[in-house]
Amino acid sequence: MIRTAVSPLLFAALLVLVLLAIIGASMLARQSASTAATGIVAERMAYMEMLEDHSELMGAMVTGTMAPDPQRLAASAVQLADASPRLLELFPRGSRDELSSALAVVWANWPEFLRQQRRFEVASEALLAATRDGEATLIRDRYWELMATCRDCHRGFRRRY
Numbered sequence: 285m286i287r288t289a290v291s292p293l294l295f296a297a298l299l300v301l302v303l304l305a306i307i308g309a310s311m312l313a314r315q316s317a318s319t320a321a322t323g324i325v326a327e328r329m330a331y332m333e334m335l336e337d338h339s340e341l342m343g344a345m346v347t348g349t350m351a352p353d354p355q356r357l358a359a360s361a362v363q364l365a366d367a368s369p370r371l372l373e374l375f376p377r378g379s380r381d382e383l384s385s386a387l388a389v390v391w392a393n394w395p396e397f398l399r400q401q402r403r404f405e406v407a408s409e410a411l412l413a414a415t416r417d418g419e420a421t422l423i424r425d426r427y428w429e430l431m432a433t434c435r436d437c438h439r440g441f442r443r444r445y
C-alpha cells in the first residue's frame with residue numbers, strides 16, 4: 285500500500301527535478317547564445333553576412349547565373365552603399381572574442397583599416413551610380429571593383445581558416 289502511494293510521489297518529485305534541470309540548462313544555453321547575439325561581434329557578423337547576401341545576389345545577376353533584374357540589382361546596391369559608412373561603428377576598440385575572426389591588427393593599424401573601409405564606401409557608391417546608369421558592362425566592372433575591396437580588407441584584417 286505505502287509503496288504504491290509513495291513511489292508515484294517520488295517519481296513525480298524526480299520528474300520535477302529532471303524538468304528543472306532541463307529548463308535550467310536550456311536557460312543557460314539560451315543566455316549564452318543571446319549574449320553572443322547581442323554582442324558587437326555578433327552584430328558585425330550579421331552585418332557582414334548581409335553584405336555577403338547582397339553581393340551574392342548581385343554576383344549571380346552580373347555573371348548571368350540569374351536573369352538580371354534591374355530593380356533587385358538597384359535595391360542591393362542601395363543596401364551596400366547605405367551599409368558601407370556603418371562598418372567602422374561595428375569595430376569599437378578591442379572588440380574581439382573567441383568567436384571573432386577579426387585580427388588585432390584592425391586596432392593596431394586603425395589608419396589602414398580606415399583606408400580599406402573608405403575604399404569600400406567609395407566603391408559601393410560607384411556601383412550604386414552604375415546601377416542607376418543601367419549599363420551592364422559598367423555595372424559588372426563596378427561590381428568586381430567592390431568585391432576587390434571586401435577581399436583586400438579580409439586579407440589584411442580577418443583570420444583565415
Ligand code: HEC
Pocket residue numbers: 325328329330332333335336339371383384385386387390397400401404430431433434435437438441442
Ligand atoms: C574594412 C574591412 C572590411 C571590409 C571592407 C569588408 N569586410 Fe567583411 N569582415 C571584415 C572583418 C575584420 C571580419 C571579421 C569580423 C569578426 O569575426 O569579428 C569580416 C567578416 C566577414 C564575413 C564573415 C561573417 C561571419 O559570420 O563570421 C563575411 C561573410 C564578410 N566579412 C563579407 C564581406 C563582404 C561581402 C564585403 C564587401 C561587400 C566585406 N565583408 C567587406 C572586414 C571587412
